[in-house]
Amino acid sequence: MLPQDLSIALNKEIRRAWKTGEKIKVEGLAFVRSTETQLLNVVINPHVPSSEDYTLVVISKAGTVNTEKTEQHLQQHRSSPGQDQDYIMNLESELTEVKNNLQIAVEDPETTNEELQSSNEELLSSNEELQSSNEELQSLNEELYTLNTEHQLKIRELVELNDDLNNYFRSTDIAQIFPDKNLLIRKFNPASASMINFIESDLGRPISHISNNIRYETLLDDIRQVQRSHEVVEKEVELNEGRHLLMRIMPYVTREDKYEGIIITFVDITTITDLNNIVRGVFNASMSAIFAFRAVRDAKGRIKDFTIIAANNVARRLFALEVKKVEGGDLRDLAPELIGGELMEQYVSVVENDKSIQRDIYLEEKEKWYELTAVKMQDGFVGTFTDITDKKRGEQRIRKSYSELNEAKETLKKLNIDLEDKVKGRTRELSFSEERFRLVARATNDTLWDWDLTGNNVWWSESFSKMFGFHQSGFSRADWAQHIHPDERDQVEAALYTVINENKSQWSCEYRFKRENGEYAHIPDRGYVLHNEFGVPYRMLGSMLDMTALKKAEMEVANNIAQRQFLAESMPLMVWTADAEGKVDFVNRQFEFYTGIFYDDAMEEGWQQAVFPEDLPMLLDTRERAGAVKADFHCEVRIMVSKTDFRWNLLRAKARKDPRGALISWVITTTDIHEQKVMNEILEEKVEERTRQLLAINHELEASNNDLQLFASVASHDLQEPLRKIHMFSKLVKDRHNGDLPDDTHLYLDKIMQSARRMKALVINILNFSKLSAGHDDFAVTDISQVVREVMEDFEVIIREKNAKIHVQDIPPLVVNKLQVQQVFQNLISNALKFTQPGVTPEVIITGKRVSQLSFTAPEDPNGRWCRITIKDNGIGFDTEYKSRIFGLFHRLHSKDRFEGTGIGLAITKKIVEKHNGIITAESNEGEGAVFTIILPMEQ
Numbered sequence: 001m002l003p004q005d006l007s008i009a010l011n012k013e014i015r016r017a018w019k020t021g022e023k024i025k026v027e028g029l030a031f032v033r034s035t036e037t038q039l040l041n042v043v044i045n046p047h048v049p050s051s052e053d054y055t056l057v058v059i060s061k062a063g064t065v066n067t068e069k070t071e072q073h074l075q076q077h078r079s080s081p082g083q084d085q086d087y088i089m090n091l092e093s094e095l096t097e098v099k100n101n102l103q104i105a106v107e108d109p110e111t112t113n114e115e116l117q118s119s120n121e122e123l124l125s126s127n128e129e130l131q132s133s134n135e136e137l138q139s140l141n142e143e144l145y146t147l148n149t150e151h152q153l154k155i156r157e158l159v160e161l162n163d164d165l166n167n168y169f170r171s172t173d174i175a176q177i178f179p180d181k182n183l184l185i186r187k188f189n190p191a192s193a194s195m196i197n198f199i200e201s202d203l204g205r206p207i208s209h210i211s212n213n214i215r216y217e218t219l220l221d222d223i224r225q226v227q228r229s230h231e232v233v234e235k236e237v238e239l240n241e242g243r244h245l246l247m248r249i250m251p252y253v254t255r256e257d258k259y260e261g262i263i264i265t266f267v268d269i270t271t272i273t274d275l276n277n278i279v280r281g282v283f284n285a286s287m288s289a290i291f292a293f294r295a296v297r298d299a300k301g302r303i304k305d306f307t308i309i310a311a312n313n314v315a316r317r318l319f320a321l322e323v324k325k326v327e328g329g330d331l332r333d334l335a336p337e338l339i340g341g342e343l344m345e346q347y348v349s350v351v352e353n354d355k356s357i358q359r360d361i362y363l364e365e366k367e368k369w370y371e372l373t374a375v376k377m378q379d380g381f382v383g384t385f386t387d388i389t390d391k392k393r394g395e396q397r398i399r400k401s402y403s404e405l406n407e408a409k410e411t412l413k414k415l416n417i418d419l420e421d422k423v424k425g426r427t428r429e430l431s432f433s434e435e436r437f438r439l440v441a442r443a444t445n446d447t448l449w450d451w452d453l454t455g456n457n458v459w460w461s462e463s464f465s466k467m468f469g470f471h472q473s474g475f476s477r478a479d480w481a482q483h484i485h486p487d488e489r490d491q492v493e494a495a496l497y498t499v500i501n502e503n504k505s506q507w508s509c510e511y512r513f514k515r516e517n518g519e520y521a522h523i524p525d526r527g528y529v530l531h532n533e534f535g536v537p538y539r540m541l542g543s544m545l546d547m548t549a550l551k552k553a554e555m556e557v558a559n560n561i562a563q564r565q566f567l568a569e570s571m572p573l574m575v576w577t578a579d580a581e582g583k584v585d586f587v588n589r590q591f592e593f594y595t596g597i598f599y600d601d602a603m604e605e606g607w608q609q610a611v612f613p614e615d616l617p618m619l620l621d622t623r624e625r626a627g628a629v630k631a632d633f634h635c636e637v638r639i640m641v642s643k644t645d646f647r648w649n650l651l652r653a654k655a656r657k658d659p660r661g662a663l664i665s666w667v668i669t670t671t672d673i674h675e676q677k678v679m680n681e682i683l684e685e686k687v688e689e690r691t692r693q694l695l696a697i698n699h700e701l702e703a704s705n706n707d708l709q710l711f712a713s714v715a716s717h718d719l720q721e722p723l724r725k726i727h728m729f730s731k732l733v734k735d736r737h738n739g740d741l742p743d744d745t746h747l748y749l750d751k752i753m754q755s756a757r758r759m760k761a762l763v764i765n766i767l768n769f770s771k772l773s774a775g776h777d778d779f780a781v782t783d784i785s786q787v788v789r790e791v792m793e794d795f796e797v798i799i800r801e802k803n804a805k806i807h808v809q810d811i812p813p814l815v816v817n818k819l820q821v822q823q824v825f826q827n828l829i830s831n832a833l834k835f836t837q838p839g840v841t842p843e844v845i846i847t848g849k850r851v852s853q854l855s856f857t858a859p860e861d862p863n864g865r866w867c868r869i870t871i872k873d874n875g876i877g878f879d880t881e882y883k884s885r886i887f888g889l890f891h892r893l894h895s896k897d898r899f900e901g902t903g904i905g906l907a908i909t910k911k912i913v914e915k916h917n918g919i920i921t922a923e924s925n926e927g928e929g930a931v932f933t934i935i936l937p938m939e940q
Helices: 002-021 067-079 081-171 188-197 219-229 270-286 313-318 342-354 390-431 434-446 462-468 476-480 486-501 548-558 559-569 588-594 606-610 616-629 674-737 744-772 784-794 797-803 818-834 906-914
Strands: 026-035 036-045 056-065 176-181 185-188 231-238 244-253 258-266 289-297 303-311 357-363 368-376 380-387 447-452 455-462 506-516 520-531 535-543 574-579 584-586 633-641 645-657 663-672 780-782 805-808 814-816 843-851 866-873 919-924 928-938
Touching: 002 036, 056 357, 176 188, 219 231, 219 244, 231 520, 231 559, 244 368, 258 663, 303 342, 303 380, 303 606, 313 380, 342 357, 342 368, 342 380, 357 674, 368 390, 368 588, 380 906, 476 486, 486 506, 486 520, 486 674, 506 535, 520 548, 520 906, 548 906, 584 606, 588 633, 616 645, 674 744, 780 818, 784 797, 784 818, 797 818, 814 928, 818 843, 818 866, 818 906, 818 928, 906 919
Parallel strands: 805 843
Antiparallel strands: 026 036, 036 056, 176 185, 176 258, 231 244, 244 258, 289 303, 289 380, 357 368, 368 380, 447 455, 447 535, 506 520, 520 535, 574 584, 574 663, 633 645, 645 663, 780 814, 843 866, 866 928, 919 928
16 A cells, blocks of 8 residues: 555554554655655554554655655665564564465355255255155045045034033032933032932932932922923022022023023032121121212213112111111112211212221211211222210310310419419528529529420420520520530430320420530420320420539538428439438439339338349449449439339439548439430441441442452453454455455445444443442542643544634643543543534533532632533534433444444543542533533542
């Protein structure tokens, strides 16, 4: 294809580019063409962006020179004889190997073709002999077949019919007897032998002479009636052993519609009869009225009424249906009170939508309340009406009692006001310091709250403002939750809403609550849930106690028994005191209410019966060790609740010492932490189990990933080897026999080489895609603008050919893997230069701005932690509906004949962006170009 001097020089430069791996430019390469000497400029790039196995050679004409200068150029570029000889020998060895391979490939098909041709000739001769013999046999067979076919068909039909009847009689459990016109037994099946005592010798005997086990005396009369009238008789009869049978007597009619005898059948319906009796018993045993209805529809298929198909005894009595024919009657006629108002629409909804209903209805005619339950049954429903009049009256009495309780509450409020006035008068008379009294009152004063669950409004008492510094008006339940310590917020809210949703009546919890000044107070909170007459919670009352103030007050209370009892009785905690030896001398009422142990029974060592036996030794040992060093202690123990159960409590004991440091007594408080304890244990078990599962899954994923990496590498190498040979041999055939091959063969060879190149690029891209999951993250600070410029140099030729314009603005440096990010820009710029509109100069704009968030709509921020990069072109674009699918593996919007490609480039791009903890998207319309937006972190 090239002159010898030019071919040798160019081959030498290509091999040098392969060896150094760098781009080489050769200027003034001379060769003689006709009578003129031509000069060429050559650019050799050993690394093509789309594939590492191809070398780009660009040759451009530089002009012509005179003969003297030509000799100088030829002398400069002429290789030494030794180098030329080595190169020629290498080419000859390669050509010899290719020639041998082609010779082997040509000889094998020729040998196989000769063998197949000889075998085909033998088969043809054998086939002719067999065909002549077959024609003789066929003529004889047709004559015999004509004579035998009619007889065989008749015999086969009769045999099959007889076998079918015998097998049918043997297999069925239905007893069948066939008397003829004279009532002589012509045939019977085995199932009838147990009912009428048949034996084989009974065939031909009159049926009246045969004894049977049926409790039915008019059997012969019914048979004779059918014999006379030719009408079917069907009755239920009973055997002597108690089984129930459905008997049917019908005439035996031939195909010519002639009467030839009787058919008597017996079907065992004992199970059905027993089940029917059981269902009837259960049906009538219910204390509720039960109806079964079937829908009555008009011509358009809409339900207009319901037919009663069954009703129990209670339903008949309740709605006075004893004297009426209930089954088959319409609901509107028999019980119109059950279809009034919106009931008909709800019945239709049950049938059409399979949606069960349960509601209370009031029947004014009967002055009674009923609980209605309706459930779909085929094309109808089953309705249950339960008399709940007494229940409703009880609820009315409860509401009346509730009203009376409200009145009593108002009375108590008045008494409370009087008591507060007396307390104020008594307070003025007290000789204690006003400041000391204010501290004690603040420590023991509860914050009351009233939560309206319907309107989500909360009322706080005045103590709330004093205790926490917030104004009580406008402080919502959401504000309350936000001021709970973050470590306890979820648990407290979960416990609160669990009590409400599960219709429990009491809630208690201890948590840390943030004051207005930022400090946390230890709060035991307790609430009671109020339910309406339907059992729905609508209100919640409770109180909050500042444990922080109480702890300070405990030291002061130790010097005054009256103050100690006052504080202890006012706290919603169990409080008890003991001497230095551990003998209890005081418990508050909360201790009695909680454990069920009376005050006197708990004194000295009696309190130990409230502690779970397995926890008592630990508690006593802890107390002894703390008493030895005169220090406080705390532990978790299970304490008895109302003498029936044990619940976990947090026991805190403070050592009271005299000025000399000697232990005087213990002040002990307990807080119920049972729900928290149980929840923690459950959570720990779940966390441990989940950890084990994750470790096992992680191990399996690591093994699978290693296997996939190994498979991808081996498969890629094994796939590329035959592709290289296909391409090499195809090119060799085309070059060597260029003038001998027809035009269509040239086309086929071009398609083979093109497919081989495309397949090789596909294998390489798949291998690159799989390598992205290997986890090799060589991140470093990279100049993205420089990376884009290097990619533009790789596309220098195609940019010049298409006269494309690429505008690159300054992009901030990022911490990335340079090679992977370079591949991203190569894929996107390659697509922008590939998918161009005819007659339109390609134009690509690349920009980069810092933003504040990982979002495509985030505003620009000079100090943002993310960088938004956009690549915009004016190409053919794509439909918006494909914006998410174009990043899929092997997804193409155009055929390979129109635009080359493997369909993997954008998938690799997305995976690289995600590997850099970024995101990518695309926006476009057909014919309007495309915009790819990438957001990457400034630092990894």
